[in-house]
Amino acid sequence: QQKVQQSPESLTVSEGAMASLNCTFSDGTSNNFRWYRQHSAKGLEVLVSIFSDGEKEEGRFTAHLNRANLHVSLHIREPQPSDSAVYLCAVSMRGNYKYVFGAGTRLKVIA
Amino acid sequence: GPKVLQIPSHQIIDMGQMVTLNCDPVSNHLYFYWYKQILGQQMEFLVNFYNGKVMEKSKLFKDQFSVERPDGSYFTLKIQPTALEDSAVYFCASSSRDWGYEQYFGPGTRLTVL
Numbered sequence: 683q684q685k686v687q688q689s690p691e692s693l694t695v696s697e698g699a700m701a702s703l704n705c706t707f708s709d710g711t712s713n714n715f716r717w718y719r720q721h722s723a724k725g726l727e728v729l730v731s732i733f734s735d736g737e738k739e740e741g742r743f744t745a746h747l748n749r750a751n752l753h754v755s756l757h758i759r760e761p762q763p764s765d766s767a768v769y770l771c772a773v774s775m776r777g778n779y780k781y782v783f784g785a786g787t788r789l790k791v792i793a
Numbered sequence: 794g795p796k797v798l799q800i801p802s803h804q805i806i807d808m809g810q811m812v813t814l815n816c817d818p819v820s821n822h823l824y825f826y827w828y829k830q831i832l833g834q835q836m837e838f839l840v841n842f843y844n845g846k847v848m849e850k851s852k853l854f855k856d857q858f859s860v861e862r863p864d865g866s867y868f869t870l871k872i873q874p875t876a877l878e879d880s881a882v883y884f885c886a887s888s889s890r891d892w893g894y895e896q897y898f899g900p901g902t903r904l905t906v907l
Contacts, residue, residue, distance in 0.1 A: 716895065718898070724900050725797065725884070725897075725898040725899050725900040725901065726884070726886075726898035727794075728794075728895055728896075728897070731895060770836065779824065779826070779841040779843075779848055779849055780826070780838035780841060780849060780851070781828075781838065781896065782838070783828075783835050783836040783837070784835065785834070785835045786835075
């Protein structure tokens with residue numbers, strides 16, 4: 683059964699500094715990876731999707747995937763206080779409709 | 794971006810009662826999902842639904858749970874009867890036709906069972 687783990691549990695960065703979040707998964711056949719952001723009392727906002735090894739950039743958000751290492755990361759360039767939220771990693775496999783989520787990283791960006 | 798709406802935002806009921814959670818998915822989406830998130834825990838898949846049928850369900854989707862989307866209206870999750878352990882935030886999601894396509898999530902319904 684797929685296991686998805688995120689680190690760190692919480693992260694505080696200064697405004698403008700790079701924020702890096704990590705996600706490891708257990709099933710090497712996974713091929714759909716997404717990063718979502720969850721603000722309190724709001725739905726999940728999709729930030730970036732990645733399907734093959736390498737890098738995918740969406741604005742200030744960049745995902746790096748290394749399936750051999752069972753690792754996908756999210757880097758946030760020039761974070762703002764409004765980026766403070768819980769960031770969730772979601773993993774799925776083609777042909778499988780469900781996502782398996784990590785527990786999340788709570789990011790706080792201080793001015 | 795596309796919006797998924799959920800009604801109500803918060804529901805408080807007594808154990809043993811029936812509850813129906815409503816989801817208004819993105820208009821052209823054909824795949825629908827429910828996830829459950831207990832406070833402080835990971836979000837977990839419950840069920841997905843396509844073309845009037847449950848495609849896959851998890852162990853969390855107990856016999857007391859049911860889903861339907863009558864006549865293209867709300868996609869609903871019904872729990873009958875409710876139990877204390879059903880207290881959680883329930884998130885609805887929808888996606889377009891391809892497998893693993895991006896799921897768009899609603900804001901969740903917080904269910905409190907007393």
